[in-house]
Amino acid sequence: MTIPIEFSSQFIKDHSPPEEQLFQSFLQSGEPYTSLFRNNPWLIPPDAGKPLEWGSGAYWDTTVARKHPHWKKIELPVPTRDLHQMRRDFVNWGFCLIQDGLSAAQCDRFRARLFDQAEGERLAGVEQRTPTGQYVNTLINKGQIFAQCIEQDPEAVQAGPLIEHFLNETLGRGWICHSFLANGADPGGQPQILHIDQGPLMPWITEEAPALVNTMFIPQDIHEGNGGTLLIPGSHQILIEAGSGGPVGKMPPTIQLEAPAGTIMLFDGRLLHGTGVNRSSELRFVATMSNVKPWMRTQENWALSVDPAVLASASPKLLHRIGMQALTYGATVEGFGLGARGRVGEAVGDTRPFREAADDGSYLRVGELSPDSSLETLDQPFTLRSVTEQARRRASK
């Protein structure tokens, strides 16, 4: 077969000088990290092959704000139940702390289930090890309390209604859960590289508002001794000022988060942060539930991973939150969901029946058809056909 010369790989290569390729100076800029490391070499992550350095001013070698020479006279966020204060803290510093976001009983239940799960996964040999410590992934399958947290059910997380409202404000209604997992800072672990959670969007910074907001559940006291999360308060503002693709200058120093068990931290997807170093002998976990726009690809592939039993008992709200409520520009299945608005309980976007059909082995996809197809082929019980009919019936009720 002869194809026109213009479509050959060599021809394309010969006609693609770097200076002519589109958008490359922006997309390949490596910003904001390129300038961040150039102007703040103390933010360069440690060499995993060498012992951690202390005393040389590296980002992991810090303390809590109230003891930090740079920060101790500055009013940084402290746990509060004042929503007005939370809004100010979030905008000014990139994070806010909800006091008693989990009640004492909720916190005990959360911590007990999480620590048991972590130990069980270690015993089963299925634990996920990271340089900072053990991760416990896909919490939705590992205890009812975690599914309830994704729903922000006040039974499991008393600050749920406030968190939902805050996420509606900051992300816009219809946001979904990106993932919900527990991050361990194990004794002797490495610090995490300081990063922003909406990093995959870089070099876009989304100056006007975040594209991701994280909800960090703190089920045990965290402090400088046990790997309190590292943060640069206000770093999101420095990135915003630099703009998408712009170079950043000097950063103020990191702090380690200090917060009592039961606190929930909300933080902006543009805030520089990372897991701290645990210098105690005890395990330390926090659990992060990040949240994104409903059309974004989620970190957790919920459609595949959620346990059938969890799915069977999931409320319309939980289904929506794990991205199983399709909308025109996201999560459609064989076109089912085009035209849907991504609303909770919306029949014409409910993709759960496809997953259930896949689980029971009956999912029949529409494949190659033509005018020459036999009647038998055309009349197959395509899952799309039955799901669409059911959804139309539900929608018309």
Ligand SMILES: [Fe+2]
């Ligand atoms: Fe993060």
